[in-house]
Amino acid sequence: MTVRRIRTAAATAAILTGVAACSAPGDSEVGGGADSVVIGVASEPDTLSPLLGYGKDGNSKVFDGLLARDADLRLRPALAKALPEVSDNGLTYTYTLRDGVTFSDGEPLTSADVVFTYETILDAKTNNTSRSELDAIKEVRADGDDKVVFTLKYPYAPFAGRTVLPVVPEHIAKGQDPNTGSLNTKPVGTGPYVLTAWSKGEKLTFKANPGYWGGAPKVKRVTMAVIKDDDVRATRLRSGDLDGAVLPPNLAATFKSDGAKKTYEATTYDFRAVTLPQGNKVTADRAIRRALDAAVDRQGMVDTILDGAGRPAYGPLPVDTPWFAKGIEREQDLSEAQRILDDAGWKADGDGIRVKNGRRASFTLLYPSGDKVRQDHALAYASDAKKAGIEVKVESATWEVIEPRMKDDAVLAGFGSTGDPDYGLHTLLHSSLAGDGFNNMARYDDPVVDKALDTGRRSSDTATRKAAYDELQRELLKNPGYTFLTHIDHVYVLADRWDGLTTQVEPHEHGFASGPWWNLETWRPKK
Amino acid sequence: MARLAGRRLLFAAPILLVVTFGVFAIAAASPFDPVKAYAGTAALGADAETLARLRENLGVDKPFISRWWDWLTAALEGDLGQSSVMRQPVTQVIGERLVWSALLCAVAFVVAVLTGTVLGVLAARRPGSVLDRVVTSLAYSLEAAPVFWLSLLAIWLMALQWGVLPAGGLTDTASEQVTFGQVTRHIVLPAGILALSQLPWFTLYVRQGVGDALAEDPVRGARARGVSERTVLLGHALRSGLLPVLTLVGSRVPELITGALLVETVFSWPGIAAATVEAATAVDFPLLAALTTLATAAVLLGNLLADLLYGLFDPRVKFHDM
Numbered sequence: 001m002t003v004r005r006i007r008t009a010a011a012t013a014a015i016l017t018g019v020a021a022c023s024a025p026g027d028s029e030v031g032g033g034a035d036s037v038v039i040g041v042a043s044e045p046d047t048l049s050p051l052l053g054y055g056k057d058g059n060s061k062v063f064d065g066l067l068a069r070d071a072d073l074r075l076r077p078a079l080a081k082a083l084p085e086v087s088d089n090g091l092t093y094t095y096t097l098r099d100g101v102t103f104s105d106g107e108p109l110t111s112a113d114v115v116f117t118y119e120t121i122l123d124a125k126t127n128n129t130s131r132s133e134l135d136a137i138k139e140v141r142a143d144g145d146d147k148v149v150f151t152l153k154y155p156y157a158p159f160a161g162r163t164v165l166p167v168v169p170e171h172i173a174k175g176q177d178p179n180t181g182s183l184n185t186k187p188v189g190t191g192p193y194v195l196t197a198w199s200k201g202e203k204l205t206f207k208a209n210p211g212y213w214g215g216a217p218k219v220k221r222v223t224m225a226v227i228k229d230d231d232v233r234a235t236r237l238r239s240g241d242l243d244g245a246v247l248p249p250n251l252a253a254t255f256k257s258d259g260a261k262k263t264y265e266a267t268t269y270d271f272r273a274v275t276l277p278q279g280n281k282v283t284a285d286r287a288i289r290r291a292l293d294a295a296v297d298r299q300g301m302v303d304t305i306l307d308g309a310g311r312p313a314y315g316p317l318p319v320d321t322p323w324f325a326k327g328i329e330r331e332q333d334l335s336e337a338q339r340i341l342d343d344a345g346w347k348a349d350g351d352g353i354r355v356k357n358g359r360r361a362s363f364t365l366l367y368p369s370g371d372k373v374r375q376d377h378a379l380a381y382a383s384d385a386k387k388a389g390i391e392v393k394v395e396s397a398t399w400e401v402i403e404p405r406m407k408d409d410a411v412l413a414g415f416g417s418t419g420d421p422d423y424g425l426h427t428l429l430h431s432s433l434a435g436d437g438f439n440n441m442a443r444y445d446d447p448v449v450d451k452a453l454d455t456g457r458r459s460s461d462t463a464t465r466k467a468a469y470d471e472l473q474r475e476l477l478k479n480p481g482y483t484f485l486t487h488i489d490h491v492y493v494l495a496d497r498w499d500g501l502t503t504q505v506e507p508h509e510h511g512f513a514s515g516p517w518w519n520l521e522t523w524r525p526k527k
Numbered sequence: 528m529a530r531l532a533g534r535r536l537l538f539a540a541p542i543l544l545v546v547t548f549g550v551f552a553i554a555a556a557s558p559f560d561p562v563k564a565y566a567g568t569a570a571l572g573a574d575a576e577t578l579a580r581l582r583e584n585l586g587v588d589k590p591f592i593s594r595w596w597d598w599l600t601a602a603l604e605g606d607l608g609q610s611s612v613m614r615q616p617v618t619q620v621i622g623e624r625l626v627w628s629a630l631l632c633a634v635a636f637v638v639a640v641l642t643g644t645v646l647g648v649l650a651a652r653r654p655g656s657v658l659d660r661v662v663t664s665l666a667y668s669l670e671a672a673p674v675f676w677l678s679l680l681a682i683w684l685m686a687l688q689w690g691v692l693p694a695g696g697l698t699d700t701a702s703e704q705v706t707f708g709q710v711t712r713h714i715v716l717p718a719g720i721l722a723l724s725q726l727p728w729f730t731l732y733v734r735q736g737v738g739d740a741l742a743e744d745p746v747r748g749a750r751a752r753g754v755s756e757r758t759v760l761l762g763h764a765l766r767s768g769l770l771p772v773l774t775l776v777g778s779r780v781p782e783l784i785t786g787a788l789l790v791e792t793v794f795s796w797p798g799i800a801a802a803t804v805e806a807a808t809a810v811d812f813p814l815l816a817a818l819t820t821l822a823t824a825a826v827l828l829g830n831l832l833a834d835l836l837y838g839l840f841d842p843r844v845k846f847h848d849m
């Protein structure tokens with residue numbers, strides 16, 4: 001073996017590896033134009049198939065639902081011509097489809113596509129995680145090519161809000177397994193944008209759909225870059241790699257002086273609360289729960305933990321929604337907390353922790369590890385509770401560890417659904433769902449609240465519903481199953497190159513569908 | 528030579544079987560819940576009925592032995608199954624990502640071998656010189672530095688402080704196409720770090736081998752005859768000095784794979800390694816088993832390659848002795 005042969009071998013190897021790189025004729029355009037936008041988000045969807053739950057709350061850019069929501073979360077027609085006609089008994093909803101809508105592959109939309117979408121989601125074989133949201137549906141049928149009729153098992157007032165979920169093309173989805181078919185990674189819809197590429201874990205790119213029924217969008221190209229780490233996202237936004245990003249409040253504040261960028265704070269239904277499980281002898285005691293409710297300094301948490309980007313949560317519903325029961329706002333009141341405990345026979349012990357019948361007022365509070373905002377909430381809660389003589393031992397754990405302990409230990413939970421109070425409250429508070437998966441984690445059981453939930457769900461009269469939800473919120477004061485702490489704002493920073501930007505009130509999940517880009521298709525470049 | 532290769536391949540089959548079985552056993556024993564991993568954030572709002580249905584659909588409750596058998600029999604027929612975490616067929620996941628991992632590893636390896644050889648020879652020329660001491664101590668410190676730490680350091684310096692190279696990804700954030708120029712710019716940091724992590728052992732071995740060869744009689748004789756230093760160094764010393772190194776090249780594959788795992792994760796490089804991490808935490812049996820098989824096969828091939836090279840290059844070794 002000579003040196004020359006070694007050299008030849010090395011050269012061959014170099015050539016072989018060199019040609020492994022693939023190249024496509026590309027157009028490397030630079031950012032800064034108003035017709036393209038690059039957005040940094042913290043998480044990416046597991047799938048882009050509505051059949052598995054993608055875009056179920058609307059705002060999917062690739063698909064449309066029968067209805068959609070506007071900036072104030074009011075329902076408006078999308079693929080349907082108008083809002084549904086509801087029968088007097090509230091059991092049938094009839095939608096008439098808009099004319100001339102086509103999928104991005106040119107096929108026209110018909111009622112068969114809508115029926116197929118809903119039937120596939122309702123099929124037990126489909127691994128859709130939010131199927132229970134459509135629980136009220138008894139059957140879906142097409143009435144001609146442009147009418148769809150839903151028949152319900154029971155009157156369900158907020159049903160129309162569920163029909164924002166995206167409609168898929170039957171001609172593509174029919175022949176494939178909904179759980180693993182190509183629709184998961186190569187979606188075809190009627191929406192304003194078409195997916196051009198998805199590099200999983202890195203980014204998704206979209207281009208405007210010229211044939212969109214609502215008119216071709218002005219922003220032609222959209223990139224959603226998936227960047228898990230907050231600091232990296234902020235750095236890439238600063239370096240100009242991104243035009244906009246989801247950021248925690250303290251990092252968003254660093255862009256305040258940047259004239260070329262605007263900060264958007266979206267108010268939300270996204271609350272942080274402590275579950276007080278009925279299975280734990282201490283947290284099941286109503287006096288303890290009321291004392292905790294009085295002892296927490298909600299405003300202090302908003303100011304220090306959230307940098308002011310949030311609001312105190314006096315209940316599950318945020319203070320600025322029409323459904324909020326006026327008059328339940330309350331300040332931290334330590335003397336009231338002390339009084340409640342004294343009256344109930346919880347006497348202070350030598351170390352300041354109260355005791356009753358030999359039982360110490362002490363319990364464990366778990367929070368999911370790695371979530372700094374929840375960790376801060378948990379620690380603040382523990383320090384407030386201590387002032388009232390209740391010991392809260394804070395521990396972090398993964399969800400795998402937390403789940404089996406949810407029935408005995410308190411958890412720093414976060415939830416919140418927009419659209420209708422029923423969506424979030426029923427699963428959170430109804431006794432029939434106690435300990436059912438992650439629903440009603442505290443196993444809360446209160447007949448007044450149950451009745452109010454049922455009234456709110458069945459009645460179609462807004463005033464009746466409002467009264468029911470008011471009563472529910474006041475009952476939660478007397479018998480708090482959770483200590484609601486804050487509603488956190490979602491903060492976004494975005495280059496100031498467009499007009500027509502707003503934010504919606506947002507649910508717990510955010511960043512991908514909601515944010516200032518919820519209505520990307522209507523942005524207009526600034527002149 | 529053919530016999531050696533044949534025998535090794537025969538051995539590979541049982542090894543791969545055991546490895547895949549092991550993957551299924553370990554995954555079954557892990558605390559991760561495949562259903563939760565599948566549902567993602569939606570699981571936190573799902574009711575018991577939904578979770579039970581997913582459990583049923585995903586076949587989570589079947590004993591792992593029967594799941595392994597199902598997977599194996601299907602795999603032998605060419606069907607690697609469906610990846611639950613990627614929502615894609617496993618073959619598609621591997622097909623989309625393998626090329627990028629191969630590119631990354633190959634570039635890194637070539638860079639490491641070439642640089643390592645040069646540095647090793649330079650250091651061996653005058654043992655104890657300043658250059659030798661610098662190279663050796665650098666190699667030892669690098670050997671001790673964790674790969675992920677090096678990666679983060681490189682990102683901080685090159686991308687954040689100086690802004691000369693992109694911090695991650697395969698292409699620019701705003702671009703839709705994969706172009707040669709972009710990939711070239713984006714591969715510099717990850718491949719550089721991976722090469723850096725492989726560099727120390729290689730440099731030290733070359734230095735040792737060449738140093739030993741320089742002290743041998745033939746080399747001393749050649750020098751005495753007045754053969755030029757260059758010929759002595761490249762013709763005599765490097766040849767016999769590289770022999771022990773060659774045998775090591777193949778056996779370094781496992782380290783390259785684990786290195787790639789970390790590097791791909793830090794640099795969000797869309798390769799196989801990043802998918803392996805996801806598959807493991809999501810207890811995605813089919814994908815995990817396929818990827819582990821792939822990694823094992825790579826290691827076995829690496830070892831075979833090392834032995835073949837050794838037999839080819841070293842006249843003292845006979846294949847039928849191996």
